[in-house]
Amino acid sequence: MNQNSKEKLDEVFASIKTDAERRFREMKGDDSQNIFIGMATCGLASGATDVKAAFEEALSERKISARIIPVGCLGHCYAEPLVIIDKPGFPPILYHDLTPGKARLLVKAFLEEDDPVFEHVLGAMEENDLIPWIMDFPRFNQEKKVVMANSGLLDPEDIYQYIAKGGYSALVKALTLEPEEIIHEIQDSGLRGRGGAGFLTDIKWQLVRDAKEKDKIVICNADEGDPGAYMDRTILESNPYQVIEGIAISAYAVGAEKAIVYVRAEYPLAVKTINKAVEQAKEIGLLGKGVLSTNFDLDIAIFQGSGAFVCGEETALIQSIQGKRGMPQPRPPYPAQRGLWGKPTVVNNVKTMASIPPILENGAQWYRGIGTDRSPGTAIFSVVGNILHAGLVEIPMGVTLRTLIFEICGGIPNQKDFKAVQIGGPSGGCLPGSFLDTSIDFDSLTQAGAMMGSGGMVVMDEDACMVDVARYFLDFTQRESCGKCTFCRIGTKHLLNVLERITTGEGREEDIELLEDLSLDIKAGSLCGLGKTAPNPIITTIKYFRDEYKAHITEKRCPAMMCRTLTAYYIDLDKCARGCDACVGSCPTESIFTTKNRKKGIDQTLCVKCGECMASCPPEYDAVRKVSPPELAPKIERPKEG
């Protein structure tokens, strides 16, 4: 392929960029007030729509002119809905936990009367003398945003904002290079695939580049099926343009003219934003025939995945696009050799694609400067569970788990103790407190028995039962096993049966050994990543929490009191107040009765152990107790009727 003339490209792009900057200036206005509202799924779930309506109403009531700009997600799910207000004379200020009432207050107090309402401020987006800068907080200053640099700061449905902020200049640069030079740059950067396994991106690309077939295909894998991970969705909802730019660079480098984004149908908003972004890019000549007036053509199609976890595996994903059941195929041949419709295919994760523009823009050495030697760059985790500041965190590789959990995310709420952290979703493992100083990178996590996986991280406090957590993940993988390999299909079911037996008090002495043996067999006898990693939650929980398994099996006791068959609630008659009916109304099964002396008792045969009575008992009485094994609950007879 001929090298595209740099002058011509620069000229074509310069006119697009000038146009974008003009539109951006007009949109923002030099002296007007702007309200940026986070409207990605998590913001919407927390009520961003009502907040937006309240802003609009209050603005028109008070006749104040301000623009409302919907933006994506900053990753601070714990503080949603988030709003940034940019008012001349003030730094842009970030407000948290907005409600319609707070929105009206902000319009009146801040926009009208210049009072920034300090009590609702999270921080200022720039350094200033008035309000603490967000970069003074660990949650912000220990993060390193590469992939999510513009997430939450621009309108995901307006391509001009991305271009005005420097977007698509990496693509322009790429088009002036020889494809080999780009692959070489990616090789120097050491970029490893962000889908979980950490395969070197440049090797995949080189294989496809070298393939003799003329037609090649690039697939962007956004089939994020891991329960508890939602970074791919957030990236697509917040800044789809960076992903598209990465896809375009990748297609140019390997010589593909067709690309497909495989996104879950369960993410309706992400499907909508990526579709719109592709349309816009086409309109202004950044996609389609003759990208930026060069001889490079690229067509991007969106394919909606239909909700099968195994389709995150590349060969299964390809089957699914071809209209078949999403069953993994033996490798080799790798998709890079024979992929979609038999053509050489690159399959890269959303985060990998989104990492490419910044690498080309800033150079491989810059990227190498972030993270560790063998895992350069950043990692994105969705940190959820028993954690104070749940949300998406992008950190440089090499940060320890302790820093991530206790400094960046604020630690465990309610004065509970840390017990374990589950990393990598159903394919990952549970690590106990002794691993908190493990560095977060591909190799260290795998060595510890967990894995990077898709980046789901669930923090668990002392109330989490490790056997139940293993059972939960097996329940998931067992449902999602495609059924092709016998060991995975029948083995995971059998593992689940044994775990169910243990968590309901039917465990047998030999069960731990059985679980261990079977786990190894399933790992050896499965074709794809799903089966090979499905036993990981069991293996790690047995390794680090064997005592808990033993307590379930020999004492029929759940130490964390989470397994419902092994626990019981009862009411402490010494503490229960006469005539108080708080728990009676809360019980969904009417299992609470009044004793002869007008106190309360629980009918154990009706109780479903939901814990509502415990939550509703007034704290000054604090009379509801939870015990394991259930035999510890004192027997209180229901008085005979009449």
Place this chain on the structure above:
Amino acid sequence: MDNTAEIEEEAMLHDIASMLATFVNEESNLIPILQMIQEKHHYLCVRALQMVAKHLGMSSSEIYGVATFYNQFRFYPPGKHQIKVCLGTACHIRGGDIILESFERKLEIKPGETTPDREFSIDRVACVGCCALAPVAIVNDTVNGHMAPSKVEGLILGFEIEKEREKREKQ
């Protein structure tokens, strides 16, 4: 009653036939076709699957095999109020299964089923990405965070009161 259901189904099949005509007869169109049917009519009935098979020149069993493989597709009409209980990891840790059980108990149906009066249906979903609000239930596209069994009762009661009111207004 039966008659109206039949008329409805006929109308639906007629509509599907006209939509099918816009798709090229290629196997790779199968999933987009099924998605299109489900998006418009909310479920895939047996006769619709047979029509798809005929259109693509495949056997019904192949179509059924693909459709049942993916979680997205449902084979019974959903209820007027669709309840989706999140069973992602964060929701599980915070008692999502207790919420699901409360809905099941209250409505006397299992996940994937619809109540006989077609008022409610329950589905289990794996992570809707609102983990900070766990446990979560989505009722008619509204996300309800920090669920509890008493909130389940409240939600259903709300719908029942609404229905009673509508009934009275009609009279």
